[in-house]
Amino acid sequence: MPQGPAYFRRGAGSAAGTGERLRVPTTLSPQNPRIALAHDLRTPAARRDQGRFVIEGLTMLEEARRSAVRPLELYINDEHRAAVPAERFAAYEQDGTEVFIVPARAMARISDLDAPPAVAAVVPLPRWTAAEILARPGPVLLLAGVNDPGNAGTLVRSAEAFGAAGVLFGRGGADPFGPKVVRATMGSIFRLPVALVDAEELPAAAAAAGRPVIATDVDGEDLGAAPLPANAILAVGNERRGVRDWLPRWDRAVRIPQRATAESLNAAVAGSIVLYVASRVK
Amino acid sequence: MPQGPAYFRRGAGSAAGTGERLRVPTTLSPQNPRIALAHDLRTPAARRDQGRFVIEGLTMLEEARRSAVRPLELYINDEHRAAVPAERFAAYEQDGTEVFIVPARAMARISDLDAPPAVAAVVPLPRWTAAEILARPGPVLLLAGVNDPGNAGTLVRSAEAFGAAGVLFGRGGADPFGPKVVRATMGSIFRLPVALVDAEELPAAAAAAGRPVIATDVDGEDLGAAPLPANAILAVGNERRGVRDWLPRWDRAVRIPQRATAESLNAAVAGSIVLYVASRVK
Structure with missing residues (x-):
């Protein structure tokens, strides 16, 4: 020894x-x-x-x-x-x-x-509520059915890097404080507010906060076509089924243009690109 | 049964x-x-x-x-x-x-x-050479010391999605056909050319192909400041030590602007954002 x-x-x-x-x-x-x-x-x-x-x-x-x-x-x-x-x-x-x-x-x-x-x-365990996160400045990331804990944690890390107000974890997906999620955040979990949210409560909470919900969706407009509002709720969806499966309605949808032959992007990559683009808004 | x-x-x-x-x-x-x-x-x-x-x-x-x-x-x-x-x-x-x-x-x-x-x-096993990849149209992704197989595979997936010519795997990092890499590509490994490359051979091979090497580096210029050449070799570095540890010299470096408090982005996220930005060049 x-x-x-x-x-x-x-x-x-x-x-x-x-x-x-x-x-x-x-x-x-x-x-x-x-x-x-x-x-x-x-x-x-x-x-x-x-x-x-x-x-x-x-x-x-x-x-x-x-x-x-x-x-x-x-x-x-x-x-x-x-x-x-x-x-x-x-x-x-x-x-x-x-x-x-x-x-x-x-x-x-x-x-x-x-x-x-x-x-x-x-x-x-930090105790943030969805309402508290929605009241902070900056965009909010919504994990609309993201199941993979590595993707969820990586998205918390990217959300901090790009100045998001916090991350809402859609109920039914990965839990924000599971060990694999925590590891993938690389420490962002200690600094960035996160909270669970129900699909039923999200639209009213977004409206109360005056925030538009912008989904990442294959049928959306080109991500680069128009600036993303600085107060947007940016929704990234389930790895296989997209945002629609968790959240049936949104205010606007954006699509990350890509070659048709590839599978859709990894969910952590897709969400991070949307966060990056949102962070470029002056 | x-x-x-x-x-x-x-x-x-x-x-x-x-x-x-x-x-x-x-x-x-x-x-x-x-x-x-x-x-x-x-x-x-x-x-x-x-x-x-x-x-x-x-x-x-x-x-x-x-x-x-x-x-x-x-x-x-x-x-x-x-x-x-x-x-x-x-x-x-x-x-x-x-x-x-x-x-x-x-x-x-x-x-x-x-x-x-x-x-x-x-x-x-596909048998591409680095020279063959460098001769194809489109940007080339260089994994300059990326060790994590999940990150490496995710980057192959993103490289295909954003129209890259192929991915060069820097020798000493993850192997392109390891089981974890293959899984993370979600099938892109069947379609996008990949090849191993040595750090010593890369600069001459890039020069012979007329391609500038653009590193992702904290001391680089803002990623959005100027367009990326359509024929660039885009280098993403090791998860902890960056590009510099694998490749000491490059033609240009870009930095993804982010909050100072966060750890640097996940390598797969950082490389994918650079690929996305490069794909927006018309």
């Missing part, structure tokens, strides 16, 4: 079962109820009930830090202790994060990844 | 081990040498040596068909026979494709997917 970094060797604390003197982090067994609670966070219902979600890996942990999101709990994979910057985790504890060391087997229960990551953390 | 479709029940042939009369498809055991050869196709070297690659699932099989790509071998998962259109597979055999039924365990050796698909096929 590799020597742990200084943080884990100094100090007076002692963690049961490791045979190693640790200042603070407690080693949890895979049966610890905390692990079961974290494991439950793979489902949207548990995330809503607990008001928390899981992030995985050092990159996402760093993204949380630079977005001023403080983890409630931080789990360090016993087999990767040497990969973990020691000072960083002492600082987490000083900020009130509970820090635990867990065997790889327990990390595999917390994490959705095939290979248990070096770290995982439980962070507070 | 569900009843197989008519194709598998009619006729005079008999396949060992199934207890079911089949007209033609032979049931292969997981130990059959053909399975081992197909399994080997997960590596670029075996794909080059055998001159073949693997496609997975009914959607990709359908894409091959509509692209006039005839499989050399077709494998049907014994557990999914009922999902397979019977007439289709009789037609494959008439066209010279060898059709086999394999147990799910053998399909798991052929396929890269977590859940063995209903069908997989071995198809001929």
Whole structure:
């Protein structure tokens, strides 16, 4: 076993079962109820009930830090202790994060990844409403039935990059805080407001906010034909069935011109191009 | 076990081990040498040596068909026979494709997917050279160190959609015929020329073809500032390190304007936006 970094060797604390003197982090067994609670966070219902979600890996942990999101709990994979910057985790504890060391087997229960990551953390679930997002400045991206979590997360990332007010996740598609979505956002999930929305409530909410709904649709006008309103709700549809399947009506539709021989563009690509074009409006 | 479709029940042939009369498809055991050869196709070297690659699932099989790509071998998962259109597979055999039924365990050796698909096929590896691609009309996409196979495949799909001449895969990044790349192309891999290219040979090849190399780079000019030449080589870089790490020099660089707080865009999104903008040049 590799020597742990200084943080884990100094100090007076002692963690049961490791045979190693640790200042603070407690080693949890895979049966610890905390692990079961974290494991439950793979489902949207548990995330809503607990008001928390899981992030995985050092990159996402760093993204949380630079977005001023403080983890409630931080789990360090016993087999990767040497990969973990020691000072960083002492600082987490000083900020009130509970820090635990867990065997790889327990990390595999917390994490959705095939290979248990070096770290995982439980962070507070943001609580934005669709109305709050619609009240912010900038275009709003609507995921109208986007199922693929990688596409959904990539679209949150693009929405932040292009200055959107937030992302509305159409109910029935990918959940905004699922592990694959969170990973694909590359940290944007910590900064850009997201909320679920029902297809039934969307038209009235859009009208109340004075925002036109612009769908990406094969029968729409050429995307470059006319500027997109700066306050538009830009709807990107399901990977196979388009926007229409989730939202039957819209104010305007745009089409991304492309060769007829290709399958339609990837949903994350299509939505990102529309966001890019909208961001060019002066 | 569900009843197989008519194709598998009619006729005079008999396949060992199934207890079911089949007209033609032979049931292969997981130990059959053909399975081992197909399994080997997960590596670029075996794909080059055998001159073949693997496609997975009914959607990709359908894409091959509509692209006039005839499989050399077709494998049907014994557990999914009922999902397979019977007439289709009789037609494959008439066209010279060898059709086999394999147990799910053998399909798991052929396929890269977590859940063995209903069908997989071995198809001929296209043999394009970089020079041939550079001689075709339209812009060329250069993957300058793109490692993520999903991003690479999505970019092939976008390149076809936006009328590119082909895609050059920078050596050292994702291989164009790896299973994850092939899946993400959604069939474009059957239609759009792709080839490997070395960083050392690229500048001379570009010059010989009279094509400027335009990199996507944070220090480039605004993407919308000036039109992109219709014959450009559009370079998109590694997910973390950009184009520069793979290709030290270029003729011009463009930047996709975005908010400073976001991580850079997903590589597939960034490259697709550049392709979109290039396709708008009249």
